[in-house]
Amino acid sequence: MKLSAQEEYGLRCLLQLARAQTTGESLTLSQIAGQEGISSANAGKLMWILSKAGLVQSTRGTKGGYTLARLSSEIHLNQVIRVLEGEPAESHCKSYAGVLDACIHTGDCGIRPVIVELHQIVDNALAEITLSQLLGTEANVDAALHQIHGVKRSDTPSMGA
Amino acid sequence: MKLSAQEEYGLRCLLQLARAQTTGESLTLSQIAGQEGISSANAGKLMWILSKAGLVQSTRGTKGGYTLARLSSEIHLNQVIRVLEGEPAESHCKSYAGVLDACIHTGDCGIRPVIVELHQIVDNALAEITLSQLLGTEANVDAALHQIHGVKRSDTPSMGA
DNA sequence: TGCAATCTTGACTTAAAAGTAAGGTATGAC
DNA sequence: GTCATACCTTACTTTTAAGTCAAGATTGCA
Numbered sequence: 009m010k011l012s013a014q015e016e017y018g019l020r021c022l023l024q025l026a027r028a029q030t031t032g033e034s035l036t037l038s039q040i041a042g043q044e045g046i047s048s049a050n051a052g053k054l055m056w057i058l059s060k061a062g063l064v065q066s067t068r069g070t071k072g073g074y075t076l077a078r079l080s081s082e083i084h085l086n087q088v089i090r091v092l093e094g095e096p097a098e099s100h101c102k103s104y105a106g107v108l109d110a111c112i113h114t115g116d117c118g119i120r121p122v123i124v125e126l127h128q129i130v131d132n133a134l135a136e137i138t139l140s141q142l143l144g145t146e147a148n149v150d151a152a153l154h155q156i157h158g159v160k161r162s163d164t165p166s167m168g169a
Numbered sequence: 170m171k172l173s174a175q176e177e178y179g180l181r182c183l184l185q186l187a188r189a190q191t192t193g194e195s196l197t198l199s200q201i202a203g204q205e206g207i208s209s210a211n212a213g214k215l216m217w218i219l220s221k222a223g224l225v226q227s228t229r230g231t232k233g234g235y236t237l238a239r240l241s242s243e244i245h246l247n248q249v250i251r252v253l254e255g256e257p258a259e260s261h262c263k264s265y266a267g268v269l270d271a272c273i274h275t276g277d278c279g280i281r282p283v284i285v286e287l288h289q290i291v292d293n294a295l296a297e298i299t300l301s302q303l304l305g306t307e308a309n310v311d312a313a314l315h316q317i318h319g320v321k322r323s324d325t326p327s328m329g330a
Numbered sequence: 331t332g333c334a335a336t337c338t339t340g341a342c343t344t345a346a347a348a349g350t351a352a353g354g355t356a357t358g359a360c
Numbered sequence: 361g362t363c364a365t366a367c368c369t370t371a372c373t374t375t376t377a378a379g380t381c382a383a384g385a386t387t388g389c390a
Binding site: 211 | 347348350351355357358359
């Protein structure tokens with residue numbers, strides 16, 4: 009129940025692009041990798057995943073680089089995490105379903121729906137945060153966090169109780 | 170942002186013990202492993218982690234086995250997940266902190282507090298669910314399946330298989 | 331046209347998690 | 361006291377995820 013390294017790095021790369029979007033720049037792999045302290049090869053892999061999913065746009069050749077495919081205010085964290093987990097941004101069938109694809113108890117073991125619901129809670133929380141909210145000042149971060157809390161309290165799990 | 174295999178199996182093993190608690194039984198490793206379809210060695214590893222953390226009690230020798238250390242209504246999922254992630258059940262210092270311990274941007278990168286807070290949300294959600302509530306969910310699922318599909322689960326007290 | 335910058339893609343290497351094996355140790359029954 | 365049962369613990373193997381490398385493809389510029 010943690011963010012994987014890939015998820016965290018991917019988020020950070022997107023945050024860089026969101027920052028660059030405000031000035032209209034595009035960023036090269038080496039720029040992105042340099043700021044995150046990871047190799048260009050690794051950053052390239054992440055950006056390829058993100059661009060394949062339609063979250064970023066790439067331009068080849070000299071003066072090429074990466075930009076966000078949409079406004080940073082239109083990119084929600086649940087899409088990002090889903091993509092970085094290896095699922096397409098639109099689909100929601102397998103995402104957040106846990107590592108064990110098949111339940112040996114044919115779906116009626118009781119814990120499965122709870123796990124799915126649990127992941128849904130996480131998804132809802134992430135869906136309320138956009139890249140633009142992550143940008144800039146501590147005030148923005150605080151605003152995002154307060155919004156999370158509001159969502160969490162109004163969207164309490166309805167299991168068992 | 171998924172449950173690891175270890176987390177999911179550990180939860181399932183605890184659910185078995187919670188079920189056994191209602192009849193005062195204890196379960197041996199081979200019983201637990203058999204029901205989950207995993208090896209006794211693997212189940213033993215999980216149970217050792219859980220007992221070391223004080224969530225289950227073990228009894229050696231003939232007639233030995235495992236029982237919950239507390240009432241199933243007093244064991245919350247956040248404790249379980251934390252333990253299965255490798256952190257002590259009481260502490261909260263490193264748990265849910267993500268894989269990347271240090272942020273190369275010395276804390277001002279904006280994403281770090283959000284990630285920490287995100288994991289806190291998950292923790293809060295998990296803290297509201299107890300093992301006994303999972304048993305209730307299981308019963309609900311059982312009833313729903315019976316009502317909708319006319320399916321009856323094979324052996325009610327012990328799940329499936 | 332040719333060169334340099336840059337993304338693209340598949341294969342490879344490395345690190346971490348998951349799972350297995352086996353011997354050790356405590357307990358209860360006889 | 362002896363033996364069978366069943367947990368305890370460490371070390372090992374397998375599997376999967378993470379990260380790297382290198383060759384290829386595309387674009388802009390001189």
